[in-house]
Amino acid sequence: MRTVRMNKRELLKALSAGSLALPWSRAAQPAGLARVVVVGGGMAGATAAKYLRLWSQRSIEVTLVEPSAQYTSNIMSNLVLTGQYSPSILNYGWSNLQRNYGIARVVGSVTAVEPGGSLGAWKVSIATASGTQVRYCERVVLAPGIQFDAVPSMQDASVPAPILHAWQAGPQTLQLRDQLAAMPATGRFVMTIPKAPYRCPPGPYERACVVADYLKRNKPGAQVLVLDANPDIMAERENFSLAFGTMYASNLRYLSGRVLRSVQASAGQAGGAVRVDVVVRDASGQELVMGSETHEAQVLNVIPPHRAGAIVQALGLADAGGFAPVDGRSFESTLPGRAGLHVIGDAAKTTLPKAGHVGNQGAKICADAIVRAFAGLPPYATPTANSACFSPLSNSLASWLTAVYQYEQDPVSGAWRFVARDQVAGTVGATEAAGPSTEQFEKMGTWYRSLMNETYL
Ligand SMILES: Cc1cc2nc3c(=O)[nH]c(=O)nc-3n(C[C@H](O)[C@H](O)[C@H](O)COP(=O)(O)OP(=O)(O)OC[C@H]3O[C@@H](n4cnc5c(N)ncnc54)[C@H](O)[C@@H]3O)c2cc1C
Incomplete structure (x- = not known):
């Protein structure tokens, strides 16, 4: 051309x-x-x-x-x-x-x-x-x-029960907030993450962290269970692994390779159960279903594939x-x-x-x-595109992830695509914060306001 x-x-x-x-x-x-x-x-x-x-x-x-x-x-x-x-x-x-x-x-x-x-x-x-x-x-x-794709129900489909994703902010955000606040002191918050690609790669792990933090402070007997359809944490792996393994070691459990099959929820109630397939990948990347599990929840947060x-x-x-x-x-x-x-x-x-x-x-x-x-x-x-994303890990700590995406041609396949590339070192991949901090939590507010003003002002 x-x-x-x-x-x-x-x-x-x-x-x-x-x-x-x-x-x-x-x-x-x-x-x-x-x-x-x-x-x-x-x-x-x-x-x-x-x-x-x-x-x-x-x-x-x-x-x-x-x-x-x-x-x-x-x-x-x-x-x-x-x-x-x-x-x-x-x-x-x-x-x-x-x-x-x-x-x-x-x-x-x-x-x-x-x-x-x-x-x-x-x-x-x-x-x-x-x-x-x-x-x-x-x-x-x-x-x-x-x-969002429809979530298959374990029960009679004629019994409508609201299953909240809160993955499109609005009324569901407030409903899930209220369910969380009303959850029994020893209850379990179960969330499911769909296979990528999904909206906001770090978002579900961020949610798991801030909910675990909220429960730790407000309902110390309560637990978070994260059922991830992906083989591993999909973004900011270092910081979320650190948070899951240290800050929330006592009240958060993370299970990867859990693909949502169906949900049982009851009309007018926050809780229910999710059934997932336990999936592993063989050396060629092929998925093998090893069995299935059912997990009970007092509050269900199912993010369906979209x-x-x-x-x-x-x-x-x-x-x-x-x-x-x-x-x-x-x-x-x-x-x-x-x-x-x-x-x-x-x-x-x-x-x-x-x-x-x-x-x-x-x-x-x-x-x-x-x-x-x-x-x-x-x-x-x-063209290039850049991305900065702050993730709260608690009510006062945040980390971040940043990348510059360069539109370039794959030397082998010839396909054009955006590649996250360090503009100085030339290495491939996004960069994440060295660890969470309160200073980053404050900067998150500035980043949010700047981005929204840049878009809506
Ligand atoms: C919990 C959560 C946290 C997130 N955190 C971050 C973050 O920290 N950083 C970040 O960068 N991203 C974050 N995201 C992702 C980000 O919100 C989305 O990627 C972004 O909103 C996508 O923008 P969009 O314009 O494609 O869609 P949207 O922002 O969803 O906008 C789509 C609009 O199209 C309108 N619309 C739909 N159909 C029609 C139609 N037929 N006619 C007219 N209008 C129509 C809708 O009403 C809507 O207003 C987060 C997402 C979630 C769920």
Whole structure:
């Protein structure tokens, strides 16, 4: 592919002149129009909307579609679960983005995206309180987050029982908080972790730690049991192993290779039982089921496997694994006939972790590529994304994990993918804090506020 080098000023000049040919963009677009609809105002969608306006100097018309009245952050929600923080610290809105960048907002859910004929490359249908609205645009950025798979029930399916995941912050966060507070003094909190890829790789281990810390201080006879479908701790292995083995040696048990089969919960009660298969891998990586176990719980927290949000599934943008394959230079779908549809955030299938900070970064790569596309330029060939993630390990200690992801070609397979690479030493892998500290707990607050302001202000 031809590489066009242009600095930002030249790019913006070309964009505002509207005179460039479109060698890269495959999406049909009526001359002179630059309209983008962003679906979902979470960490990824809000960032994309903001930076499309900023980096195009407002020459791209951006409509953000989101059904909720406010955004509830997942980040920090584990400390709301333990009652340490007020739920209000999770609340963000879109009015700043509308005011500061001139983003148009539609309150509703996108139900369909189809070719727009002579009125635009894409026609977007939106279900709103007052009926269906339609928007035409040249590109659509889909950032709907995730949806959860149904959990098989051990009991008669006609007896509905709420099984809380609290993996989408909101009402379930508060319900699980209340169940934890009401748990008997010698009760057991059982949580299950799905196989990767799942949202926020360190998140479940962080939750296990802060719940164990809460129980240690408030219900010293109570226990935490973590049933992980993965063969090992999936992120920040050093710090979580340290916490499990020392800080919570007396009240937390961690079992890997436990794949959820079914759940028995009772209507109106927090407790129940989970049945898991005990799985090991042989030398070739093949999974062998060695048996099954049933674990009783006074509070159940089942995080089911998940996949890209419903609209991504409905548009046929996801593969068999449930997420949408995209070109890492632009986050445009790589599936045939989907040119001009970009998928960002947790819904995308890349080698990047599914995290809010990373969603923010991917959204910027996508926004930059769209600005370039409207100027007739190819996307930047080798983008980087960075990620910083603080994890509370108790009510006063935190650790962190950081990485810079470089988009590069595998020398053997030729596949392009993001690789966590130390930019100085060149070594592969993320870096974690040398250990937990109170200073890092304080810095976590600054990091959270900065990230959220960067996204919503
Ligand atoms: C407990 C927990 C702790 C976490 N901690 C961290 C952390 O410390 N650091 C970190 O980086 N990440 C963390 N994460 C992960 C992070 O929250 C997610 O990766 C991030 O929110 C993903 O952003 P997103 O925009 O893809 O999805 P979301 O933030 O979920 O946003 C999706 C939005 O799309 C909207 N939507 C869905 N469908 C439609 C539709 N059809 N039409 C219009 N709108 C639609 C939804 O209403 C929603 O607002 C944590 C997650 C959890 C669960």
